[in-house]
Amino acid sequence: MAVNSRIADFRNMSVGDRRKAVAASTGLDAQLFSQLDADAFGPEDAANLSENIFGVFSLPLGAATNFTINGTDVLVPMATEEASVIAAASNAARMARPHGGFFTSSTEPVMQAQIQLINVADPQAARTRVLERQAEIIDLANAQDPKLVEVGGGVKGLEVRLVEARTTTYVLVHLLVDVRDAMGANAVNTMAEAVSGTVAAIAGGDALLRILTNKADRRLSRARAVFDRELLGGDQVIDNILHAYELAAADPYRAATHNKGIMNGISAVVLATGNDTRAVEAGAHSHALVDGRYSSLSTFERNADGDLVGTLEMPMPVGLVGGATKVHPAARAALQIAEVATAQDLAEMIVAAGLAQNLAALRVLATEGVQRGHMSLHAKNLAASAGANTEETAIIVDRLVEEKAFRFDRVQSILDELRSGVAR
Numbered sequence: 001m002a003v004n005s006r007i008a009d010f011r012n013m014s015v016g017d018r019r020k021a022v023a024a025s026t027g028l029d030a031q032l033f034s035q036l037d038a039d040a041f042g043p044e045d046a047a048n049l050s051e052n053i054f055g056v057f058s059l060p061l062g063a064a065t066n067f068t069i070n071g072t073d074v075l076v077p078m079a080t081e082e083a084s085v086i087a088a089a090s091n092a093a094r095m096a097r098p099h100g101g102f103f104t105s106s107t108e109p110v111m112q113a114q115i116q117l118i119n120v121a122d123p124q125a126a127r128t129r130v131l132e133r134q135a136e137i138i139d140l141a142n143a144q145d146p147k148l149v150e151v152g153g154g155v156k157g158l159e160v161r162l163v164e165a166r167t168t169t170y171v172l173v174h175l176l177v178d179v180r181d182a183m184g185a186n187a188v189n190t191m192a193e194a195v196s197g198t199v200a201a202i203a204g205g206d207a208l209l210r211i212l213t214n215k216a217d218r219r220l221s222r223a224r225a226v227f228d229r230e231l232l233g234g235d236q237v238i239d240n241i242l243h244a245y246e247l248a249a250a251d252p253y254r255a256a257t258h259n260k261g262i263m264n265g266i267s268a269v270v271l272a273t274g275n276d277t278r279a280v281e282a283g284a285h286s287h288a289l290v291d292g293r294y295s296s297l298s299t300f301e302r303n304a305d306g307d308l309v310g311t312l313e314m315p316m317p318v319g320l321v322g323g324a325t326k327v328h329p330a331a332r333a334a335l336q337i338a339e340v341a342t343a344q345d346l347a348e349m350i351v352a353a354g355l356a357q358n359l360a361a362l363r364v365l366a367t368e369g370v371q372r373g374h375m376s377l378h379a380k381n382l383a384a385s386a387g388a389n390t391e392e393t394a395i396i397v398d399r400l401v402e403e404k405a406f407r408f409d410r411v412q413s414i415l416d417e418l419r420s421g422v423a424r
């Protein structure tokens with residue numbers, strides 16, 4: 001069934017009504033949402049994922065609305081503790097809708113494992129010896145994961161790099177592995193360990209590290225969107241957004257924050273779907289280094305029609321199998337809501353969410369500043385941290401927004417007033 005990602009008044013619904021609306025929009029059975037209840041993933045289940053477990057740490061899970069990706073409406077599941085992130089992604093997606101939403105593509109899902117060889121007497125010759133016998137090494141690696149080969153993946157190539165370190169030259173053998181619908185770390189690590197003895201014997205040295213690289217630059221996903229000039233607020237706003245982007249492209253101090261805004265969207269979808277946030281973050285930040293300088297992951301330009309075009313291309317090592325994706329009930333539910341058929345579909349959805357998040361932040365930074373939108377949503381958090389109940393929270397949030405005073409001391413004084421029955 002075709003999803004409608006523009007759900008009227010979604011933000012003001014109760015949790016129960018939101019569940020019904022998502023079920024109606026996606027055609028999924030409402031029963032799915034029981035997987036998101038607090039008792040669906042208890043400490044006993046959690047103990048299958050990690051160690052020394054005595055509890056479960058919960059986070060908000062929601063969906064960004066308004067997304068169209070490659071002509072199809074989708075709801076984007078996001079798990080985040082930060083206020084205004086899901087609202088901001090939905091807001092930017094709304095501004096891309098008149099121009100078809102997000103258009104995405106990907107490379108093949110190729111991860112790389114590195115085998116570090118030490119004590120090699122003749123690194124140049126060792127490189128060619130390894131390349132001469134690559135077919136044998138590839139066959140041995142593929143034999144470790146018949147399932148991966150069966151589904152169309154496996155080792156697709158081998159490269160040898162010589163890395164000049166302080167005291168010696170290391171021979172680095174890279175296995176290039178198509179990991180299909182897996183994130184792939186365990187798959188490629190297993191292969192690297194299995195072939196390392198053979199590789200070391202061929203090279204004439206000793207194998208030391210045998211591990212994937214998180215600089216996943218052979219596994220890129222891209223998103224592009226045109227954001228509507230009128231919905232953005234006009235030409236001056238676009239000029240200001242372009243200045244904001246130019247600064248991120250030129251200045252590492254600004255680029256770090258700009259990219260953090262992108263990662264607000266990226267990490268939220270990665271986490272919601274049970275994927276490895278650290279692997280994605282490491283890949284992202286290593287990709288942000290351009291000609292030796294840390295820079296913006298995204299680009300922005302004005303197109304011939306005067307609208308704003310944004311692009312984002314970055315490594316996106318995420319899977320639909322492996323890791324916690326199949327074990328965590330909320331991740332399983334999130335993947336169903338996202339309606340992705342392959343890991344590449346998921347990777348592209350994540351990059352689209354990152355681009356949307358980035359644009360939303362740049363727009364407010366280039367206009368009114370981030371605090372009004374962000375703090376009016378963060379106000380609920382302030383009230384809750386002062387111990388306000390639901391009824392008190394609603395009153396406190398209204399007062400903070402009215403007074404534009406998002407300070408903890410003000411929250412406390414309003415709460416004291418309410419509890420002592422003092423009228424304003």
Ligand SMILES: CC(C)(COP(=O)([O-])OP(=O)([O-])OC[C@H]1O[C@@H](n2cnc3c(N)ncnc32)[C@H](O)[C@@H]1OP(=O)([O-])[O-])[C@@H](O)C(=O)NCCC(=O)NCCSC(=O)C[C@@](C)(O)CC(=O)[O-]
Pocket residue numbers: 009011065066082083084085086087088089090091092094257258259260261262264357360361362364365370372373374377
């Ligand atoms: C917060 C908004 C969206 C308000 O924006 P607004 O213009 O006040 O919102 P609106 O009431 O006119 O609604 C516009 C759309 O926003 C969405 N929206 C609006 N409110 C809600 C809500 N409560 N719940 C769910 N969705 C909401 C919703 O999609 C809505 O359209 P609709 O779909 O209804 O037709 C805007 O100010 C914004 O986009 N802000 C950016 C916030 C942001 O980036 N937050 C991240 C935290 S700051 C940070 O960590 C990163 C940063 C900023 O440092 C990065 C950087 O420096 O680059």
Ligand SMILES: NC(=O)C1=CN([C@@H]2O[C@H](COP(=O)(O)OP(=O)(O)OC[C@H]3O[C@@H](n4cnc5c(N)ncnc54)[C@H](O)[C@@H]3O)[C@@H](O)[C@H]2O)C=CC1
Pocket residue numbers: 145147148151153179180181182183184185186187188189212214276279319321322323324
């Ligand atoms: N540096 C890093 O990023 C590291 C990350 N990890 C962790 O590794 C985990 C991910 O490893 P994976 O190898 O992805 O998981 P995994 O080893 O649990 O599952 C992947 C396996 O699933 C099988 N499979 C079945 N159907 C498949 C399909 N359609 N496509 C691909 N494979 C299919 C294959 O045999 C494949 O080897 C994550 O939990 C990550 O946190 C582990 C070590 C290091």
